[in-house]
Amino acid sequence: MGDYIVLAISCILVNNILLAQYLGNCPFLGTSKKMETAVGMAMAVVFVLVMAGVITWIVNTYILQKYDLVFLQTIAFILVIAALVQFVEMFLKKSIPALYSGLGIFLPLITTNCAVMGVCLINMKEEYNFLQALVASFSYAVGYGLALVLFAGIRERILLARVPTPLQDTSIALVTAGILSLTFFAFKGMV
Amino acid sequence: MVEAILMMLGLGAVCGTILGIASKVFYVYEDPRIAEVEGCLAGANCGACGYAGCSAAAVAVVGGQAQANVCIIGGPESAQKVAAVMGLDPGTAEPLRSLNTCQGGKRAEDRFYYTGVKSCRALAAFYGGKRVCHIGCLGYGDCIKACKFDAIHMDPKGYPVVDEVKCVGCMACEKACPKEIINVKSMSQRLLELNCEEDALAPCRQTCPAEINIPQYIAQVREGDYEGSVRTIRERNPLLLACGRVCPHPCESYCRRGLEDEPVSINQLKRFVADLEMNSGKRYPITCAPETGKRVAIIGGGPAGLSCAYFLRRVGHHATIYEAMPKLGGMLRYGIPEYRLPKKVLDWEIDGILNLGVDYHTNVKLGVDFDVGSLVSAGYDAIFLSVGAWNDYNLNIDGEDLEGCFTGIDFLSRIGLGEKITIGRRAAVIGGGNTAIDCVRTLIRLGAREVYIVYRRTRREMPANAVEIDAAEHEGVKFHFLAAPVRVIGDERGHVKQLEYLKMELGEPDASGRRRPVPIEGSETRLDVDMLITAIGQAPDVSFKSDVTRLKDLEITRRRAIAHDPITMQSAIPYIFTGGDAATGASLVIEAIGAGRRAARSINQYVTGQKVEAPPGVLYGRHIRETLFEHVEGVRRKPRAKMPELPVDERIHSFAEADLVLSEESAVAESQRCLSCCRLCYDPDVSKVA
Ligand SMILES: Cc1cc2nc3c(=O)[nH]c(=O)nc-3n(C[C@H](O)[C@H](O)[C@H](O)COP(=O)(O)OP(=O)(O)OC[C@H]3O[C@@H](n4cnc5c(N)ncnc54)[C@H](O)[C@@H]3O)c2cc1C
Ligand code: SF4
Numbered sequence: 001m002g003d004y005i006v007l008a009i010s011c012i013l014v015n016n017i018l019l020a021q022y023l024g025n026c027p028f029l030g031t032s033k034k035m036e037t038a039v040g041m042a043m044a045v046v047f048v049l050v051m052a053g054v055i056t057w058i059v060n061t062y063i064l065q066k067y068d069l070v071f072l073q074t075i076a077f078i079l080v081i082a083a084l085v086q087f088v089e090m091f092l093k094k095s096i097p098a099l100y101s102g103l104g105i106f107l108p109l110i111t112t113n114c115a116v117m118g119v120c121l122i123n124m125k126e127e128y129n130f131l132q133a134l135v136a137s138f139s140y141a142v143g144y145g146l147a148l149v150l151f152a153g154i155r156e157r158i159l160l161a162r163v164p165t166p167l168q169d170t171s172i173a174l175v176t177a178g179i180l181s182l183t184f185f186a187f188k189g190m191v
Numbered sequence: 192m193v194e195a196i197l198m199m200l201g202l203g204a205v206c207g208t209i210l211g212i213a214s215k216v217f218y219v220y221e222d223p224r225i226a227e228v229e230g231c232l233a234g235a236n237c238g239a240c241g242y243a244g245c246s247a248a249a250v251a252v253v254g255g256q257a258q259a260n261v262c263i264i265g266g267p268e269s270a271q272k273v274a275a276v277m278g279l280d281p282g283t284a285e286p287l288r289s290l291n292t293c294q295g296g297k298r299a300e301d302r303f304y305y306t307g308v309k310s311c312r313a314l315a316a317f318y319g320g321k322r323v324c325h326i327g328c329l330g331y332g333d334c335i336k337a338c339k340f341d342a343i344h345m346d347p348k349g350y351p352v353v354d355e356v357k358c359v360g361c362m363a364c365e366k367a368c369p370k371e372i373i374n375v376k377s378m379s380q381r382l383l384e385l386n387c388e389e390d391a392l393a394p395c396r397q398t399c400p401a402e403i404n405i406p407q408y409i410a411q412v413r414e415g416d417y418e419g420s421v422r423t424i425r426e427r428n429p430l431l432l433a434c435g436r437v438c439p440h441p442c443e444s445y446c447r448r449g450l451e452d453e454p455v456s457i458n459q460l461k462r463f464v465a466d467l468e469m470n471s472g473k474r475y476p477i478t479c480a481p482e483t484g485k486r487v488a489i490i491g492g493g494p495a496g497l498s499c500a501y502f503l504r505r506v507g508h509h510a511t512i513y514e515a516m517p518k519l520g521g522m523l524r525y526g527i528p529e530y531r532l533p534k535k536v537l538d539w540e541i542d543g544i545l546n547l548g549v550d551y552h553t554n555v556k557l558g559v560d561f562d563v564g565s566l567v568s569a570g571y572d573a574i575f576l577s578v579g580a581w582n583d584y585n586l587n588i589d590g591e592d593l594e595g596c597f598t599g600i601d602f603l604s605r606i607g608l609g610e611k612i613t614i615g616r617r618a619a620v621i622g623g624g625n626t627a628i629d630c631v632r633t634l635i636r637l638g639a640r641e642v643y644i645v646y647r648r649t650r651r652e653m654p655a656n657a658v659e660i661d662a663a664e665h666e667g668v669k670f671h672f673l674a675a676p677v678r679v680i681g682d683e684r685g686h687v688k689q690l691e692y693l694k695m696e697l698g699e700p701d702a703s704g705r706r707r708p709v710p711i712e713g714s715e716t717r718l719d720v721d722m723l724i725t726a727i728g729q730a731p732d733v734s735f736k737s738d739v740t741r742l743k744d745l746e747i748t749r750r751r752a753i754a755h756d757p758i759t760m761q762s763a764i765p766y767i768f769t770g771g772d773a774a775t776g777a778s779l780v781i782e783a784i785g786a787g788r789r790a791a792r793s794i795n796q797y798v799t800g801q802k803v804e805a806p807p808g809v810l811y812g813r814h815i816r817e818t819l820f821e822h823v824e825g826v827r828r829k830p831r832a833k834m835p836e837l838p839v840d841e842r843i844h845s846f847a848e849a850d851l852v853l854s855e856e857s858a859v860a861e862s863q864r865c866l867s868c869c870r871l872c873y874d875p876d877v878s879k880v881a
Contacts, residue, residue: 072195080202
């Protein structure tokens with residue numbers, strides 16, 4: 001049990017996928033202008049990442065490793081994740097329209113998001129077992145959401161500040177993201 | 192190597208099959224045009240159009256929320272393709288235009304000093320802005336900075352003004368405005384907007400059941416833009432000539448000027464500009480949105496039906512009116528007499544609506560000549576029931592059916608149809624509403640010597656318009672207040688001879704706060720009359736409800752009106768909408784007009800496949816508390832324009848129009864009395880003089 005908590009903390013804070021590994025930056029900048037969108041995106045990421053983590057683990061363990069085809073990992077994962085997201089989208093649209101209209105527009109956006117891909121590859125590299133892979137995927141996603149929501153809050157504030165013209169909008173956002181990431185480095189020694 | 196290829200092929204095949212099956216199993220019907228439209232967009236999923244990706248934009252186009260030119264990257268080429276799919280002519284697709292809604296009087300006061308960045312957005316983040324008024328324009332012009340087409344500038348009063356010619360409807364200003372004051376909408380969207388709690392609304396405008404932008408049309412009179420003023424009124428009310436004459440103007444009781452002075456004569460200004468248009472000999476053009484191909488049947492051509500037809504037509508749908516009487520107009524024609532609303536004026540006004548391309552059939556009655564089933568099979572997409580309230584209530588007393596006894600609507604509509612009715616010498620009218628007053632004034636004009644009103648309560652409680660009661664009195668009508676008829680006595684030939692009534696006195700106040708009249712024992716009094724009209728109210732005639740195949744589920748209230756949602760006007764049957772007297776019981780013309788527009792809004796939602804629902808925070812029938820003041824400063828008393836009238840001895844001998852129109856000079860002077868209120872701000876007279 002303890003191991004899993006440590007794993008979770010390390011994935012959420014120490015190795016935060018966004019701020020420590022710098023993966024999934026495009027939506028990080030794109031959807032962090034408004035708190036509402038950020039929250040929507042965070043939820044969608046949690047949803048997709050957990051699914052992708054599980055399915056890629058299965059594909060990896062029972063197909064790729066079995067037939068010694070691990071070198072196909074990247075391309076196989078892309079295929080599987082893309083198909084998975086499409087499937088989930090169709091499923092939600094039909095069966096849970098309410099959830100679909102909440103997440104719907106973000107789902108296709110993360111089909112081949114590098115954070116999703118990255119987490120799946122990390123899971124394999126670390127040779128996690130199934131449960132570990134599940135916990136890690138979920139925690140990475142929570143970390144992603146956390147960073148995104150924090151960042152959206154900061155950006156809403158930045159709008160009130162007097163930013164020199166050349167630095168406005170994306171540039172100041174990147175500078176801020178850098179500083180935010182430095183603060184996350186403070187967790188480095190924890191685990 | 193072979194293994195790898197096989198493996199990838201296998202994986203691909205599995206994924207493909209699963210998705211293929213899933214798309215069958217989880218198939219949700221989607222308008223095929225969505226996919227087609229999506230194919231015409233650039234496919235960059237960039238979101239620059241304001242929608243989450245190309246598919247979302249395509250959905251919006253098909254749903255009617257976005258225009259053919261939605262795709263920013265695709266440009267005109269994509270717009271043309273989209274328009275072709277949607278069957279629209281890209282040239283005539285309804286353009287979006289930006290408009291600033293906050294144009295109140297003098298700026299609302301500042302709440303605090305602000306020295307930060309000079310941008311509305313930054314300022315708005317502090318407690319919603321520095322102004323006391325929480326919807327008010329902040330005046331730093333973020334919208335102006337956002338506009339790439341140089342279409343907005345700041346007017347000297349500090350409000351952004353949009354140049355409609357330069358505006359392309361790109362939405363940049365709307366997105367930039369933190370207070371949602373400037374918004375980009377198409378004409379149809381504006382025509383169907385309802386007042387909401389968060390809007391910039393003067394108290395008069397909140398009160399008007401048709402939600403006319405009163406301060407704006409008054410300002411246009413003040414600036415001499417009479418055509419603009421007519422246009423502003425027409426955005427909410429197509430029957431301005433009629434309303435300018437008969438409306439009891441509930442707006443004026445909430446006029447802010449009325450707190451310190453007499454209220455602005457809002458309705459007479461409406462009549463002034465409306466008459467000006469009619470007398471100018473030409474009609475100001477009215478634009479309609481491109482045809483949508485949807486068809487709506489409207490049952491009853493009174494104000495509610497005409498208003499609904501007008502708004503539906505303007506947003507591009509096709510409306511057909513079915514009317515039971517020989518001519519359109521409803522109570523405006525068959526209830527309200529000639530001396531208040533000349534038929535010539537009414538005809539001119541109705542022609543203007545029909546000219547837009549509204550079809551009509553007269554002398555056909557729902558439930559007799561056709562039924563809802565025949566409308567459905569004729570392919571109508573929705574039905575609007577506006578059959579009015581034409582069944583007179585009876586007193587249920589003895590002798591009510593003697594010769595010489597009439598009921599109010601029956602009497603007035605027969606006169607309206609041009610029938611000759613023998614008029615008595617001494618006539619009594621029972622009732623205290625508009626119908627009763629119209630009956631007595633008509634009787635006087637038809638030559639009755641003595642005309643009485645017999646009413647259960649006192650003058651204070653009479654529901655008729657106060658001006659009408661005064662006018663009737665001037666014309667020589669005698670009032671018997673606190674009198675409750677008990678029976679009608681006939682002569683040997685079965686003709687009415689006397690009316691017996693009980694005198695009443697006012698007792699304890701009832702639930703509505705009105706003191707209830709109670710009869711005085713043994714106070715029977717007889718009044719000699721040879722004609723009697725009962726006008727104690729009317730209820731809708733819903734006999735068509737006997738059609739059980741289609742109308743079984745139509746709910747009828749206890750007061751015999753059609754049950755409906757007061758905002759969407761939808762009845763218990765989804766494709767049937769209602770409004771006017773048929774929905775509310777006897778009410779006002781302006782109420783019927785407002786209901787017609789609300790119904791048009793919902794019918795538009797219904798026929799375009801949207802959900803029929805009220806907008807959030809809809810205001811209808813309520814006021815925004817903070818806008819109702821105790822008193823206003825800076826008002827200099829200035830008497831309200833006097834309405835010119837025909838002299839009494841001239842008017843009681845003819846049906847010539849009794850109330851006359853203001854002169855241009857007094858109309859302009861009257862318009863200057865308006866304080867140009869918005870929610871919290873207004874223009875004190877002092878500043879106008881200075
Ligand atoms: C005498 C009188 C004076 C009034 N004075 C004023 C006033 O001064 N100010 C004011 O604001 N309001 C006044 N009103 C009220 C006002 O006229 C009504 O509120 C208003 O006309 C209601 O409009 P409507 O469209 O709902 O119904 P109506 O005007 O009653 O129109 C209903 C139409 O439906 C038709 N119809 C009915 N049944 C059928 C059917 N089965 N099939 C087809 N068509 C059918 C009727 O022939 C009629 O043309 C007055 C009313 C009366 C009776
Ligand atoms: S003063 Fe003008 S804007 Fe203000 S309530 Fe009266 S009519 Fe309306």
